[in-house]
Amino acid sequence: MTTKTAWNAQIDITEEGRKVTADATLIGKGGERRLVGHGVARCNPADQNDPAIGDELAAARALSDLTNKLLDNAARDIESHTHEPVKGSLG
Template structure:
């Protein structure tokens, strides 16, 4: 079983998100994401939180794909050409 957790902090016009994925073997991966509000835009903090969280999850997703590609290469002794959709 894997556990995922997203934490968000806000400071002024910036939202920062951290997405953590903990695996069954005790290891973890961390993705980072930020969002900044344009001063000309309406102040809606929830939108910044959503963008920062999406970016953190995207970062985590890329890391997980890289790890999977590495593990495949280690087990098959062949290079992985493409894992991205």
């Protein structure tokens, strides 16, 4: 038997001058929110401001934060089922 579940990810990016913030939201079935990761990128004053690079960096950092939170949740869920600590890395 095959079961298929869809999760959606949404990335919201806000640019304020030379600072970009991103929120990556993992949305589960039924539209309920699961997890949110955050990321920030700042342009060095000595560098030319390219908003696309800031968007990419902030989004990547938000997705990385979201990944870490999802792995932490998975570890807690495993521990609650096995009643043993997770050893090693899940990532």
